[in-house]
Amino acid sequence: MTTATRIDGKAMAAGIIETVKAATAALAPHTVPGLAVVIVGEDPASQVYVGSKARMAEDCGFHSVKHVLPAETAEADLLALIADLNADAAIHGILVQLPLPPQIDANRVIQTIDADKDVDGFHLLNVGRLGTGAIDAAFVPCTPAGSMLMLRKILGDDLSGKTAVVVGRSNIVGKPMAQLLLAANATVTIAHSRTKDLAAVCRGADILVAAVGRPEMIRGDWVKEGAVVIDVGINRVDAPERGTGKTRLVGDVAYEEAAARAAAITPVPGGVGPMTIAMLMANTVTAAYRAAGKAAPRI
Numbered sequence: 001m002t003t004a005t006r007i008d009g010k011a012m013a014a015g016i017i018e019t020v021k022a023a024t025a026a027l028a029p030h031t032v033p034g035l036a037v038v039i040v041g042e043d044p045a046s047q048v049y050v051g052s053k054a055r056m057a058e059d060c061g062f063h064s065v066k067h068v069l070p071a072e073t074a075e076a077d078l079l080a081l082i083a084d085l086n087a088d089a090a091i092h093g094i095l096v097q098l099p100l101p102p103q104i105d106a107n108r109v110i111q112t113i114d115a116d117k118d119v120d121g122f123h124l125l126n127v128g129r130l131g132t133g134a135i136d137a138a139f140v141p142c143t144p145a146g147s148m149l150m151l152r153k154i155l156g157d158d159l160s161g162k163t164a165v166v167v168g169r170s171n172i173v174g175k176p177m178a179q180l181l182l183a184a185n186a187t188v189t190i191a192h193s194r195t196k197d198l199a200a201v202c203r204g205a206d207i208l209v210a211a212v213g214r215p216e217m218i219r220g221d222w223v224k225e226g227a228v229v230i231d232v233g234i235n236r237v238d239a240p241e242r243g244t245g246k247t248r249l250v251g252d253v254a255y256e257e258a259a260a261r262a263a264a265i266t267p268v269p270g271g272v273g274p275m276t277i278a279m280l281m282a283n284t285v286t287a288a289y290r291a292a293g294k295a296a297p298r299i
């Protein structure tokens with residue numbers, strides 16, 4: 001029995017992309033938003049994501065460049081490429097796909113990106129802005145930003161009086177998600193692998209955000225009746241029922257079980273993933289507006 005509203009990330013993302021296209025057209029011909037996507041190594045899943053980011057950038061009317069570097073690239077060479085992109089006036093946004101191979105210090109790479117081109121929102125300046133309430137000046141990480149838009153569609157802008165539990169404390173999802181929820185007045189708990197009785201913690205959540213990376217770990221009876229569930233997890237699992245060697249994507253939440261109790265829930269695929277890509281395009285067009293000295297459109 002599925003009773004929950006399915007929050008359609010694919011449809012929401014398509015709406016955002018239309019807004020991005022209009023904002024891009026309004027900048028022409030003086031400014032064309034430029035996005036550089038950099039990937040080191042040949043991990044097939046990462047290649048797919050980087051390809052879809054570059055394709056979507058083209059679809060939006062951006063100048064789009066993709067740099068594919070070999071897995072054995074030295075850190076100094078990647079830093080030199082970033083310096084070039086920082087200095088390139090045709091590039092407004094730089095994304096370096098994570099994770100990076102072990103010989104490269106990801107933190108050093110992220111801090112080398114010009115904060116004004118940091119469309120991932122991972123640079124210390126943008127993290128600091130988000131954490132100190134200067135959200136309008138920050139680039140907010142795409143996955144949490146997209147997750148918040150989905151949540152706001154159901155619950156509105158003010159989450160006063162609501163308890164939110166974020167499972168996962170990564171710099172790219174869990175921590176910025178918690179900051180956004182806090183800024184929207186939710187009472188926020190961040191859970192992780194050392195949390196005791198995670199099921200009970202989750203059961204207290206009016207808003208439950210799963211960003212763990214464990215297929216269907218969060219079961220239906222962990223979900224409070226009437227909760228809003230945002231499933232960030234993207235996990236590829238075997239699907240022998242579809243044929244030998246076939247796989248499918250599942251989230252961190254057991255969807256059908258959770259949907260029987262939740263008020264609203266995001267699916268995987270078609271939930272947070274497409275919203276992440278849409279927010280990357282939104283951040284890039286914002287960067288281009290700022291570079292042109294114009295007020296960025298609200299997305």
Ligand SMILES: NC(=O)C1=CN([C@@H]2O[C@H](COP(=O)(O)OP(=O)(O)OC[C@H]3O[C@@H](n4cnc5c(N)ncnc54)[C@H](OP(=O)(O)O)[C@@H]3O)[C@@H](O)[C@H]2O)C=CC1
Pocket residue numbers: 143167168169170171172173174191192193194195198211212213214232233234235272273276
């Ligand atoms: N939809 C999208 O656009 C995106 C999806 N993702 C997906 O989201 C998921 C999380 O990504 P990311 O944040 O980068 O992952 P990380 O691996 O960086 O972080 C995972 C977090 O989950 C916690 N965790 C791991 N096991 C458990 C457990 N058994 N119980 C409770 N907490 C646990 C870890 O805790 P601890 O810190 O204690 O180790 C950690 O904080 C992945 O599936 C990833 O593919 C990621 C980015 C974008």
Ligand SMILES: Nc1nc(=O)c2c([nH]1)NC[C@@H]1CN(c3ccc(C(=O)N[C@@H](CCC(=O)O)C(=O)O)cc3)C=[N+]21
Pocket residue numbers: 048049095096097098099120142143234249268269270271272273274276277
């Ligand atoms: N610097 C950096 N920034 C990132 O934002 C970043 C990153 N590195 N490394 C990897 C993760 C992962 N990530 C996803 C984006 C879109 C989908 C997405 O569109 N998913 C589709 C399915 C795609 C498919 O079918 O494989 C969906 O959920 O419907 C998934 C995952 C961004 N990440």
